[in-house]
């Protein structure tokens with residue numbers, strides 16, 4: 001290990017301890033996160049859409065199923081390293097984890113509680129919360145802000161870093177395979193870094209919003225037969241009705257525009273950070289691309305050029321078979337040891 005890599009490893013340790021906050025808060029937040037009684041009818045916990053062994057996302061469906069059995073409009077983002085994000089949700093509408101935590105509790109398609117007060121009253125009445133609550137908050141009676149703070153504090157401990165690419169960028173020799181190293185060169189040369197900028201902690205997002213044509217592509221699929229990759233390596237022509245049957249039906253989404261009303265934000269979505277990306281298919285805000293290969297196809301086509309609002313940063317790309325293999329190896333070199341261990345069931349967060 002080089003001196004820099006060692007310093008970084010120590011830094012990581014310090015950062016994760018600092019982010020962890022008071023352990024009693026973390027314990028309370030974890031208990032809340034996994035508790036189905038937080039939803040109006042006791043069926044849904046946060047963890048049922050954000051599964052620890054699926055990078056705190058849902059990988060089995062295009063988008064998660066909400067409380068009434070209806071597919072949600074967007075995918076559940078993975079929550080590893082979520083404490084670093086300045087704006088939450090695919091459209092960036094929430095400024096902090098504390099503010100965010102209250103939304104699913106009362107969202108009519110998610111946990112569907114009539115009010116935050118109703119959740120607070122329910123938790124206050126549960127005997128098994130008395131001791132953990134007192135440990136975290138002393139005599140402060142349960143309220144929405146404290147509930148949100150505990151959930152946020154737990155989520156800030158979901159740190160999974162130290163991927164081969166991050167170690168490579170910190171100067172560690174041999175951290176990347178030669179194939180992934182070539183992928184890193186291609187990632188730069190093809191302009192992927194313009195939006196997926198390495199940034200602090202190798203997060204690979206500019207925290208900006210761009211229209212890469214995903215909505216327009218999904219709309220086109222909903223309106224005419226299209227070729228779809230059903231499972232890795234298996235492609236088929238699929239009619240709009242068939243497509244709606246095996247996945248979530250198309251639901252229009254204007255992304256960031258729904259928050260700002262600015263024309264420049266039409267169908268623009270947050271650039272997702274790419275850490276641990278290989279662990280959380282399907283991809284894009286609507287889960288419409290099943291595999292990393294499908295994502296590469298999307299970029300090779302230049303997104304969806306028929307969308308007049310498409311980002312000017314996208315152009316059709318010529319990707320050789322070597323380029324694809326290298327880019328995939330690169331995306332896979334963004335997996336951190338902790339996230340991989342949790343995914344494999346060898347560790348619990």
Ligand code: HEC
Pocket residue numbers: 033038044045046047048049050064065066067072074075076077078079082085087088089090091097100101104105109110111151155
């Ligand atoms: C029914 C499924 C479902 C449940 C239950 C649920 N979520 Fe989510 N979560 C989602 C979806 C879908 C999104 C993305 C929504 C969007 O972008 O508009 C999301 C987004 C988030 C985000 C933002 C992540 C980011 O990268 O911006 C956080 C944090 C989060 N959820 C935490 C929670 C917590 C805490 C709970 C429990 C109180 C919870 N979720 C319950 C589906 C769910």
Ligand code: HEC
Pocket residue numbers: 187190191192193194195196209210211212214215269270271272274277282283284285286292295299311313314327331
């Ligand atoms: C114009 C900015 C931009 C450029 C350039 C760009 N991306 Fe993206 N990328 C995004 C945005 C925005 C999304 C989410 C789009 C959506 O959900 O509608 C995304 C999504 C992704 C995802 C899916 C992540 C997830 O969690 O769903 C991968 C993988 C990805 N990009 C890789 C790449 C690669 C590889 C390149 C270069 C070939 C590239 N990107 C170029 C902005 C960009």
